[in-house]
Each structure stands twice: as C-alpha cells, then as structure tokens.
Amino acid sequence: MLIIGIAGGTGCGKTTVVNQILNQLPEGEVGVISQDSYYKDTTHLSYDERVKINFDHPRSIDFELLEQHLKDLKNGQTIEQPVYSFVKHNRTGDTIKTIPRKVMIVEGILILTHPELRDMFDIKIFVHADSDERLIRRLKRDITERGRDIDEVLSRYQNTLKPMHQQFIEPMKEYADIIIPNNKYNTVAVDIVKTIINEKLQ
Numbered sequence: 247m248l249i250i251g252i253a254g255g256t257g258c259g260k261t262t263v264v265n266q267i268l269n270q271l272p273e274g275e276v277g278v279i280s281q282d283s284y285y286k287d288t289t290h291l292s293y294d295e296r297v298k299i300n301f302d303h304p305r306s307i308d309f310e311l312l313e314q315h316l317k318d319l320k321n322g323q324t325i326e327q328p329v330y331s332f333v334k335h336n337r338t339g340d341t342i343k344t345i346p347r348k349v350m351i352v353e354g355i356l357i358l359t360h361p362e363l364r365d366m367f368d369i370k371i372f373v374h375a376d377s378d379e380r381l382i383r384r385l386k387r388d389i390t391e392r393g394r395d396i397d398e399v400l401s402r403y404q405n406t407l408k409p410m411h412q413q414f415i416e417p418m419k420e421y422a423d424i425i426i427p428n429n430k431y432n433t434v435a436v437d438i439v440k441t442i443i444n445e446k447l448q
C-alpha cells in the first residue's frame with residue numbers, strides 16, 4: 247500500500263486536488279481518508295459549547311483513531327470512517343465503509359503535525375495558497391456549503407484559524423516532499439502526482 251498525506255491550510259484546495267487525482271485513475275484503486283472525519287466526538291457537549299471549540303488545534307482531532315484506522319487498512323482490514331457534520335459540529339453517528347486500496351490518500355489541515363501519523367506517509371504533499379486567497383475561498387464555501395454566515399467565518403478566522411495556521415500548519419511545509427502552489431489550478435502538479443500513483447498501480 248502506498249500512503250500519501252496531503253496537508254495545507256483551510257481553503258488551499260486539498261479536497262479539490264484529491265478529486266483531481268481520483269479523476270481519471272482506475273476506479274476502486276485509490277481510497278481517501280479525510281481528517282475532518284476524525285474530529286473528536288462532542289456528543290457530550292451542548293451546541294453552544296461545540297461552537298466554541300478551536301477546530302484548528304491538533305487536540306481537536308482524534309489522532310488515535312485515525313492512526314489505528316490507517317494501520318488497520320495497511321493490515322488489509324476494512325474500517326468504518328466516521329461521517330462529520332460541519333453544521334452540527336459533531337459526528338453524525340453514520341460511518342462510511344472504507345476498504346483497503348493499493349493507494350490510500352489521507353488529507354487534512356493537521357495531518358503532518360502528528361509524528362506517528364506523519365511517519366506512516368510514503369509521500370507527504372503540502373498544498374499552498376496565499377492566506378487572502380484561502381480566506382476568500384473559505385468564506386464562499388462555508389456560507390454555501392457549511393451553513394455559516396460572514397461573521398462566523400471572519401471571527402473564527404481572526405480568533406483561532408489564523409493563529410493556529412501560523413503555529414501548527416505552515417511550519418509543516420518543512421516535512422513536505424512536494425509543495426503544490428495552488429493559487430491557481432495547478433494541473434501540472436496534479437499530473438505529476440497522478441504519474442507517481444499510476445507507477446504504483448502497475
């Protein structure tokens with residue numbers, strides 16, 4: 247199994263890059279695990295308490311479960327990947343059956359901050375987009391897809407997202423094997439990653 251970790255700040259385009267990689271590759275050969283699925287279960291908290299969580303800090307992620315799931319996949323076992331709701335700020339209780347594939351992609355803002363998980367990646371990719379570009383994309387996406395309004399996105403950006411990005415995410419570039427500049431769609435870089443994956447699949 248080839249395990250590829252794709253990190254980068256919110257809105258840099260990780261999910262889009264993953265979808266571009268999956269597109270045109272043989273169906274069923276590449277699997278995806280999203281760090282968002284592993285936000286800690288917050289059922290014991292009220293909605294008002296959940297809203298206040300710092301979702302850009304590594305402690306918000308259940309890295310133990312994520313690491314265990316990746317190990318299970320490596321050992322040929324199917325896992326139940328939790329489904330997360332950005333509207334409820336909690337897991338939904340549903341899961342997605344995720345079966346081991348020849349290539350597994352793990353994507354998320356904080357996946358390179360956890361040394362044990364980082365060591366499991368054969369290839370580490372960091373997707374870069376400038377912070378103003380990321381904020382614009384996040385505003386548009388969170389308002390249309392994640393049930394947020396402009397005040398929510400901007401206050402989260404100022405209070406937690408920006409400082410956490412500077413403290414935890416940006417320094418992870420140091421560990422990257424490949425940095426994809428993604429202020430604009432970068433088909434050349436995506437094609438290079440696809441070529442690497444295709445070699446593994448042959």
Ligand SMILES: Nc1ncnc2c1ncn2[C@@H]1O[C@H](COP(=O)(O)OP(=O)(O)O)[C@@H](O)[C@H]1O
Nearest residue numbers: 256257258259260261262383387428429430431
């Ligand atoms: N290179 C790009 N140029 C312009 N918009 C982009 C680009 N990559 C992604 N987007 C858009 O930005 C938003 C956030 O992208 P997404 O892939 O969800 O980022 P991430 O997973 O890193 O948070 C989406 O609406 C997506 O369509």
Ligand SMILES: Nc1ccn([C@@H]2O[C@H](COP(=O)(O)O)[C@@H](O)[C@H]2O)c(=O)n1
Nearest residue numbers: 255256257282301302332335336355407
């Ligand atoms: N309930 C939540 C959980 C997370 N977030 C934000 O999501 C961002 C990470 O996801 P991307 O798809 O953008 O990489 C992160 O910056 C969190 O602030 C949230 O808003 N609500």
